[in-house]
Every structure is written in structure tokens, then in C-alpha cells.
């Protein structure tokens with residue numbers, strides 16, 4: 001049986017069951033970073049969503065092939081393709097480095113950041129500049145099939161040639177304004193929503209490639225069509241990105257990919273809601289962003305606390321980031337690690353006791369990645385009276401394959417039984433021997449309030465920490 005995970009599909013506008021179409025390998029493409037700056041934690045939230053989808057399948061034994069691109073050309077500042085400047089080139093100018101040096105530096109930083117928050121590495125990280133021939137091929141194919149035309153300002157996609165243009169974003173052609181609106185109106189465009197696939201290099205532009213339409217460079221959208229088809233084939237299961245990618249980036253990708261191959265390419269689309277800061281979308285341009293380096297400099301040195309914080313909201317709800325909330329997540333994470341370190345010595349769990357919890361975990365995961373419910377379930381397991389500490393540790397260590405919080409990390413020191421508890425344990429044992437069970441019981445409760453549980457064994461009382 002192929003396991004299915006229900007996810008909110010932007011195209012279907014509903015939560016739908018998603019599974020590998022070939023019954024074997026789940027193929028997914030995730031829009032990656034534009035490598036002209038450090039990724040901020042908003043970007044990381046979107047990348048984490050893709051990681052959770054992947055881990056949900058892998059947890060249930062499904063192999064996943066994930067591709068994530070590195071945008072190292074063509075992403076315009078302010079997303080203005082005509083009037084904006086290439087983000088890579090702007091940064092290169094500012095930092096006095098070549099675009100390639102900038103791209104290499106920030107690609108390495110991105111890989112460090114995703115590793116720091118335990119995002120599993122993609123199978124491949126293709127760079128846009130390595131796929132220019134494939135982009136040129138697709139553009140040629142689009143022209144041949146009547147979906148694109150060369151004009152004075154570059155090669156345009158002819159949106160009127162693709163009847164379902166606007167289906168993903170709900171932007172019908174007559175309503176279309178945002179996104180493409182800022183492009184300079186080229187009188188040679190057939191429709192104001194037509195967008196550039198290839199743009200001629202202006203005088204002085206250093207980064208350019210030869211093409212049948214003259215020296216130039218590709219649009220941002222065409223790179224994802226080229227890399228996804230090259231590495232996943234012309235039919236694959238899922239495409240992810242942040243909600244700002246829906247239009248125009250992904251709308252245009254559908255038009256390009258389907259237009260070029262003549263049939264649907266991507267079965268499902270999942271978009272992560274934005275991370276906000278001070279109530280606004282976290283963005284480099286808004287200046288309200290944090291990256292992992294900023295956070296470390298402020299003393300928040302555990303990147304996995306960021307991961308825990310993100311798990312507390314569902315991926316498709318916007319969430320506002322605050323440093324206070326991050327401090328709360330740090331405390332929770334150290335507490336969980338401490339408990340697990342203490343409990344793990346207590347032996348493996350028993351399947352009978354853990355089974356109902358395991359089922360609830362998988363159900364919540366498969367229910368559109370309901371991570372808030374999973375977080376509540378973790379707390380329930382921790383304070384459960386029905387589970388032994390061995391059961392608890394076994395469950396949480398297993399779930400960490402999805403949570404990715406490194407819960408079994410050696411915390412350096414295992415919390416000791418508090419001194420005051422040892423005294424109470426002795427008093428309780430004396431009361432028990434005198435068959436003064438009401439005193440023994442009262443002391444048992446007192447010990448519990450100190451986080452200590454006592455098991456009476458033939459060898460005497462055996463204390464252990466519960467929380």
C-alpha cells in the first residue's frame with residue numbers, strides 16, 4: 001500500500017490525498033533560495049515545510065526524491081522583471097565581488113543553515129546558470145508550439161495561448177494586474193500579462209549567454225521549468241514554495257512547462273504561509289528580518305529551537321515571529337532533551353502501550369501536517385500516567401525522525417534526583433514499612449510535585465524523574 005499524506009493543494013483549493021504517482025518514489029521540487037544574501041528565517045520556514053512533507057512520506061516508508069534549485073541569475077529586485085535589477089548583480093556590485101563568488105558564498109551559507117535546522121539535504125541542488133541550454137530548448141519549443149514569440153524587448157510568453165492561465169492563482173486574464181503590472185509596457189507585447197522568457201543583455205551586462213534570440217539571460221520563472229523537468233521528468237508529484245510564489249512565479253511555471261510538453265506536468269502544489277515579523281511579511285527589503293547568524297549574535301544559539309517554534313504553527317497559517325516566543329521554544333527543547341536523556345536509560349517501550357499514541361501521531365501528520373496537534377501530543381506523552389518512562393522515551397525518539405529536533409542529543413548532564421526528594425523517599429519507605437499507607441501516599445504525591453516518581457520494587461524504592 002502506498003502511504004498517502006493529505007495536503008492543502010493550492011491548485012485544487014482543497015486538502016487532497018497526495019501519494020507517489022508511480023506507486024514507488026515521491027518526486028518533489030522545492031523552490032530554493034536566491035543566493036545573493038543569507039536566507040532569513042522566513043525562507044527557512046518555507047524550506048522546513050518541504051522537509052516535513054518529505055519526512056512524512058519517509059516516516060511511512062516511501063522513498064522521496066527532492067530537488068531544490070539555487071537561483072543564481074535572473075531574479076529581479078522587487079520582482080520587476082523589466083525595471084528591476086538582477087539581485088545577484090546588485091549584490092555583486094555592492095560587495096565588490098563577481099556574481100559567481102557571491103553565489104558560491106551564499107550557497108554555502110544556505111547549505112549550512114538548512115543543515116543547522118535539520119532540513120534533510122535535497123537529492124540535488126541544481127544552479128540556474130548550469131541549465132541555460134535546457135531553458136533555451138524549452139523557450140524554442142514554446143515558440144514552435146505557438147506559446148511564445150520573440151519581440152523587440154525579448155522573448156515573451158503568450159498568455160492568451162494557454163487557456164488555463166490563471167488557474168493556480170485565481171487571476172483571470174482580465175483581472176491580471178499585480179505581479180506583471182510593473183513590467184514596462186512593450187508596445188510589441190500581445191497582451192499586457194505576457195511575461196519575459198529571455199531578455200536581451202543590455203550594454204555593459206557582463207553575465208549573459210548566447211541564444212537564438214541574441215545574447216541575453218533567462219527569466220526567473222523559466223529556470224524552475226527547466227530544472228524540474230530535467231531532474232524529475234515531465235510528470236512529477238509535488239511542487240512547493242512560499243505563498244508569494246503562487247503568482248506570478250508558479251502560475252508562469254505551469255504555463256511554460258505544460259505549454260512546452262503538451263500535458264500537465266505537476267500534480268500538486270503546496271505553498272507555505274509567510275513568517276511575519278512585527279506583523280509584516282519578513283523580507284530583506286522590509287528590513288524586519290532575522291537570519292540564524294543574527295539570532296546567534298543575540299544569544300539564541302540553538303537553531304533547532306527555531307524549528308520547534310515553527311512546528312508550533314501549521315505551515316499554512318501565517319505566524320508572527322518574536323524573540324520571546326523563540327526563548328520559550330528554547331526552554332521547551334532543553335526540557336524535552338533532558339527528560340529523554342533521563343528516561344532513555346529505562347529500557348525500550350512496549351508496543352501495546354505506545355500503539356494508540358503512535359496512531360494519533362501518524363494521523364495528525366497525514367492530516368495536512370497538523371504539527372500543532374503533534375506538539376500537543378508530545379506534551380501529553382510527557383505527562384501521561386499510563387505510559388512508563390521507557391515508553392515515553394521510545395515514542396519521542398521515534399517521532400524525532402519527523403520532528404528533527406535532535407531530541408536524543410546528549411545533554412551533557414542528566415538531571416539528578418533533587419536532594420529534598422531523597423529525604424521524602426526515605427520517609428515514605430519508613431511509612432510503607434509501618435503500613436501507614438495514607439502517609440506513604442501523601443509523600444508519593446509530594447514527590448511527584450518535585451518531578452520524581454517512585455516505583456516500589458523488591459530491592460526497595462526506585463526513583464526516577466518524570467518532568
Ligand code: AMP
Pocket residue numbers: 031032033034035041042043044045046071241242243244245272273274275276281282283
Ligand atoms: P528567495 O530567496 O527570495 O527566492 O525566497 C526563497 C523562498 O522563501 C521562496 O519560496 C519564498 O516564497 C519564501 N519566502 C520569502 N519570504 C518569506 C517569508 N517571510 N515567510 C515564508 N517564506 C518566505
Ligand code: ZN
Pocket residue numbers: 030031032224249
Ligand atoms: Zn521556483
